[in-house]
Amino acid sequence: MKSADAFAKTKAEGRAALVGYLPAGFPTLADSIKAIDILIDHGADLIEVGMPYSDPVMDGPAIQRAADRALAAGFRTRQVFEVVEAVAGRVPILSMTYWNLVEHYGVDAFARDFAAAGGAGLITPDLIPEEAVDWIAASDAHDLDRVFLVAPSSTEERIAATVAACRGFVYAQSVMGVTGARAATSAAAPKLVERARAHTGLPIGVGLGVRDGDQAAEVAAYGDAVIVGSAIVNCYLETDDVPAGHRRLAELTTDLAEGVAR
Amino acid sequence: MKSADAFAKTKAEGRAALVGYLPAGFPTLADSIKAIDILIDHGADLIEVGMPYSDPVMDGPAIQRAADRALAAGFRTRQVFEVVEAVAGRVPILSMTYWNLVEHYGVDAFARDFAAAGGAGLITPDLIPEEAVDWIAASDAHDLDRVFLVAPSSTEERIAATVAACRGFVYAQSVMGVTGARAATSAAAPKLVERARAHTGLPIGVGLGVRDGDQAAEVAAYGDAVIVGSAIVNCYLETDDVPAGHRRLAELTTDLAEGVAR
Amino acid sequence: MTNPDLNGHWGAFGGRFVPEALIAALEELETVHNKAMEDPEFQAEFAKLSSEYGNLPSPLYKAERLSEEAGVEIWLKREDLNHTGAHKIRNVLGQALLTKRMGKTRVIAETGAGQHGVAAATAAAYFGFECTVFMGEEDTRRQSLNVARMRLLGAEVVPVTTGSRTLKDAMNEALRDWVATVDDTHYLIGSVGGPHPFPKVVRDLCRGIGDEARAQILDRVGRLPDLVAACVGGGSNAMGTFTAFLDDDVKLYGFEAGGDGADTDRTAAAINSGGLGVLHGARTYVLQDEDGQTKESHSISAGLDYPAVGPEHAHLHATGRVTYEAVTDAEAMDALAQLARTEGIICAIESAHAVAGALRAAKDLAPGSLVLINLSGRGDKDMGTVVDYFDFTKKPSDKGTE
Amino acid sequence: MTNPDLNGHWGAFGGRFVPEALIAALEELETVHNKAMEDPEFQAEFAKLSSEYGNLPSPLYKAERLSEEAGVEIWLKREDLNHTGAHKIRNVLGQALLTKRMGKTRVIAETGAGQHGVAAATAAAYFGFECTVFMGEEDTRRQSLNVARMRLLGAEVVPVTTGSRTLKDAMNEALRDWVATVDDTHYLIGSVGGPHPFPKVVRDLCRGIGDEARAQILDRVGRLPDLVAACVGGGSNAMGTFTAFLDDDVKLYGFEAGGDGADTDRTAAAINSGGLGVLHGARTYVLQDEDGQTKESHSISAGLDYPAVGPEHAHLHATGRVTYEAVTDAEAMDALAQLARTEGIICAIESAHAVAGALRAAKDLAPGSLVLINLSGRGDKDMGTVVDYFDFTKKPSDKGTE
Ligand SMILES: Cc1ncc(COP(=O)(O)O)c(C=O)c1O
Numbered sequence A, B: 001m002k003s004a005d006a007f008a009k010t011k012a013e014g015r016a017a018l019v020g021y022l023p024a025g026f027p028t029l030a031d032s033i034k035a036i037d038i039l040i041d042h043g044a045d046l047i048e049v050g051m052p053y054s055d056p057v058m059d060g061p062a063i064q065r066a067a068d069r070a071l072a073a074g075f076r077t078r079q080v081f082e083v084v085e086a087v088a089g090r091v092p093i094l095s096m097t098y099w100n101l102v103e104h105y106g107v108d109a110f111a112r113d114f115a116a117a118g119g120a121g122l123i124t125p126d127l128i129p130e131e132a133v134d135w136i137a138a139s140d141a142h143d144l145d146r147v148f149l150v151a152p153s154s155t156e157e158r159i160a161a162t163v164a165a166c167r168g169f170v171y172a173q174s175v176m177g178v179t180g181a182r183a184a185t186s187a188a189a190p191k192l193v194e195r196a197r198a199h200t201g202l203p204i205g206v207g208l209g210v211r212d213g214d215q216a217a218e219v220a221a222y223g224d225a226v227i228v229g230s231a232i233v234n235c236y237l238e239t240d241d242v243p244a245g246h247r248r249l250a251e252l253t254t255d256l257a258e259g260v261a262r
Numbered sequence C, D: 001m002t003n004p005d006l007n008g009h010w011g012a013f014g015g016r017f018v019p020e021a022l023i024a025a026l027e028e029l030e031t032v033h034n035k036a037m038e039d040p041e042f043q044a045e046f047a048k049l050s051s052e053y054g055n056l057p058s059p060l061y062k063a064e065r066l067s068e069e070a071g072v073e074i075w076l077k078r079e080d081l082n083h084t085g086a087h088k089i090r091n092v093l094g095q096a097l098l099t100k101r102m103g104k105t106r107v108i109a110e111t112g113a114g115q116h117g118v119a120a121a122t123a124a125a126y127f128g129f130e131c132t133v134f135m136g137e138e139d140t141r142r143q144s145l146n147v148a149r150m151r152l153l154g155a156e157v158v159p160v161t162t163g164s165r166t167l168k169d170a171m172n173e174a175l176r177d178w179v180a181t182v183d184d185t186h187y188l189i190g191s192v193g194g195p196h197p198f199p200k201v202v203r204d205l206c207r208g209i210g211d212e213a214r215a216q217i218l219d220r221v222g223r224l225p226d227l228v229a230a231c232v233g234g235g236s237n238a239m240g241t242f243t244a245f246l247d248d249d250v251k252l253y254g255f256e257a258g259g260d261g262a263d264t265d266r267t268a269a270a271i272n273s274g275g276l277g278v279l280h281g282a283r284t285y286v287l288q289d290e291d292g293q294t295k296e297s298h299s300i301s302a303g304l305d306y307p308a309v310g311p312e313h314a315h316l317h318a319t320g321r322v323t324y325e326a327v328t329d330a331e332a333m334d335a336l337a338q339l340a341r342t343e344g345i346i347c348a349i350e351s352a353h354a355v356a357g358a359l360r361a362a363k364d365l366a367p368g369s370l371v372l373i374n375l376s377g378r379g380d381k382d383m384g385t386v387v388d389y390f391d392f393t394k395k396p397s398d399k400g401t402e
């Protein structure tokens, strides 16, 4: 299942897609699978499986801490394929990963194994198209989505070149800042989405900062997908009671799904 | 009583004089008077009353510690006159003092009060004749002995000038070093005494390092006086039992007196 | 001199592995820097500031007694005599001038032991910039004096509580801050690492070390050195030293911190103990585990205790132009003591790695060969470590007599 | 310039109040020093050593932002940039050369906080002399890093356990050692105190500070300063600064350490709080009690924490040529922080007394007046004190968002 399939569905339903992010291995490997199932059960249209990494420069405190916990518990790169395999089928499963992990595994090998597990593609927060020659070749070879980011600071030329290199959708980083749920959504986001649309027919997902259904609805007004990460992670960070986290996640996802459909 | 009186006596007896040093106020003010009496009782021919001073650069550890104790107990400059007054009469009493104490009291005032107490004169270890204009005037005015030091490193010219400025006797610093009882007497001392004699008819006292009768006898062979300090102080330094110190001092003095008379 | 391609690659190394959000700022920096490098007015301003404030050029010093012990003629480039005590003042003054040119009013910096943080705070004080320094919480505790220095200089010090709470995490945090503040903020990076154009910018600003030393030794001895040595942490002092000599027939040696040994787990020698990877925006040699997770580095020298190395060094290693070897903690400390005893110079432990490595490499040189060592910094900051390392508790001889 | 009479007196001050045993060595030193001062070969050797090893001349630096806050034009003589971090290197290199000329192979020194001890040990390492440093036991504990430095440099450090166990007792002990070792040993005294000819010797060796600064300011500004300021401990940096200006129409200010206040018991201001006396071989101003027993001095600055002052200063005070004022601990620390914040320079606490005093004195000057301050040393050694003094525990702002 590719990202395009999900966007075809949400477009048909006249609404934005809900994209849920969770690091693999958090709160545990098994519970990350369970949590993704909950996300899908309660209305997520796409899933981003985060790759825990020692140096996550794009992430704020919540996702950092989640990744740290997964790493401390012994998370290994290859386990992402287990997670993908376990949850694939119902909605497109992408992985959001810092580049060194892929490069170290072997770019083509990673693409091959990720595709074999049923994954849809990768979102690469610290890889720009100029550095992506190998990845572009591997994603072509293994028919994977390729999601690069655009940002409010991107020039017109860079937006054009970046969206041209994307497949599946485009990730619009709505604020100049790291991941983390924010009290207010970004004023820069609608402008950025508009600028990106001028260069592509791909759906545009908007990420960074959404924490509830109301914010999701705001973002859904101009974005094709609402990407939620830290708010999801927070369901498990603030408690040791994983079942309670699952319940909180179910509620949150329901709220977000209602938001994107408003 | 002046130094000359003592030397006249010892010369008549065909022996060297024994000079005993003790800081005023050590081990206590009263006991320093008592100790000086013991020195005189057991054969000391002259007494040097030390002035406890905060920065005694000519003194080794024993005398430093004795002075520290006197100062810590509150010793004041004017108390030296009490000590002198208490012990004067039987032998000449000089004071050995660092210069700042005299200068601070007032050079003429100090000389006046010292003479009034019955003192014989001053030994000034950090005053050279060039700096002694005021002191030479005051000691003349109050008829006090004036003992400067010569050292093995002194040039011929300096020995000549220094002994010329002395009255009473000359202090020959027998070793290049600070006060302190030593295992062996100085090889440089006889040479120094000989050099000094070439320029003066004054008696020459030899100081620094003598600790027993045998050493006293060695020094007495070429010096007109044997000056003993640290060995005397040590009688009290190594014990809290002052009466025991007095007994030790009596024994030591007897031994030393026997030594200078050998 | 080698320059990177348009995307900042030296061969397989370098590049820009950072969020797109930062690319605009990197391009602005690249443009302003390239213009500045060709602008005589900038060069004059930089030279004046370096000389009047930074105390540059640093002297070249013939270490006679050390030479005697080594059997070769050793010259030291005395960066320890610069204002703030290391080569780092060159970089911060240069970047501060660039900051001014970009119209920015705030700088941020990462710091490990605090040396770069102090240098950055110094430049910020001088220029009246706001300054925030990110420092691993662990390091703020271990290096509280440098924290005090930075605060005294008016900088805000932010203890970083994520990851391993050390330098690499401070760098992550600086990058995170920068994404959010890039409009008015310059990231004043501390070495020749990070995304393009930083490695080139810092190299260009530090190359005075080698340019000066080359001219000084030609002037004093009349010929080029046979061997040039520098220590390599991120690699700024080494690139600053080597650049002038790259096209000369001169042996170049970079000495990494080998900790307990480059073949042990306690090492900071990215080239000698690490592998190819991407960290902090550049492809280079990185200490990492089987998955590419960054490993913690270990060195007695706080300034070399970093798990990667600047990409130009990676390239110079790959091409064989520069020889990179590891020096252990013990070798470095011995060299520090030897230099102190023979020359009356207590250098930084970082710099002692260069001295130790050069003394070792000199064994293969003909007697009387000319060896130039960059003494990157002074040892004041390291005295606590030195005291812990050496046994200074031995009783002095008793001088008293009774 | 003023010179003492044949017996080393400046007016009522100076002289030689030491055991006769030392007079020969003092006369030898006087002879050798006087000859050296007139010997172009010595001067050339001293200049070469000072420049190549000591990093002299130190730059003269215009402190723009401090000037703005002060309303006068402030120039700093940057002795903090010298090798070992203070003006003291001038004195030790000069005396080491004299030691060589006298054919001696050992030097001894007294030290308080350890600054002069480190400088002396440095010069001894450089010249291959044996070196013994006397240091109050109390001080060896408080300044253990400097003890380590000296030992690293190959010096023997002897803790002095007599008297108050501080600098003055270390000086007593050095004099005691010297009496016994004078044949092969030079007493490398740390300031312009002690018996004649030390005050003149050290003054002559340090006068480069003022000679350089005078030429530098004439070159840079075209006229002499209106006011010249230096801190006064023993007084070497101040005499080194003032000497060049004594015959000029320039206000000269020496700033003593006032501790809690010159009128309190916790002060080190010998001129402002003491009286006429004899200490360590010279007649000068001394902190003493009613009997002339030396009192302990108190200052936050270890290098100014000495109960007397060099005799030439006493004379310049008595004649009115130089104005001596006290600066309290608090004033000095404020000035230290102000200089750090405005200029990115963390100076020694000693030097901060000069800055504080100059800023105070500048209030009486016409706006735009030229003020020259000798920045005698850097602050690295003082960071522990600075941390204790200022409250650096304030929490940095929380940057995280959730
Ligand atoms: C004195 C000194 N030398 C070297 C280094 C290492 O940095 P680089 O390799 O960038 O020169 C440091 C860093 O703190 C340092 O303080």
Ligand SMILES: Cc1ncc(COP(=O)(O)O)c(C=O)c1O
Residues within 6 Å of the ligand: D085, D086, D087, D115, D116, D190, D191, D192, D231, D232, D233, D234, D235, D236, D237, D238, D302, D303, D304, D348, D350, D351, D376, D377, D378
């Ligand atoms: C930096 C600095 N300045 C000044 C002094 C005071 O000495 P003087 O008055 O002899 O210059 C010291 C002494 O340690 C010092 O370290």
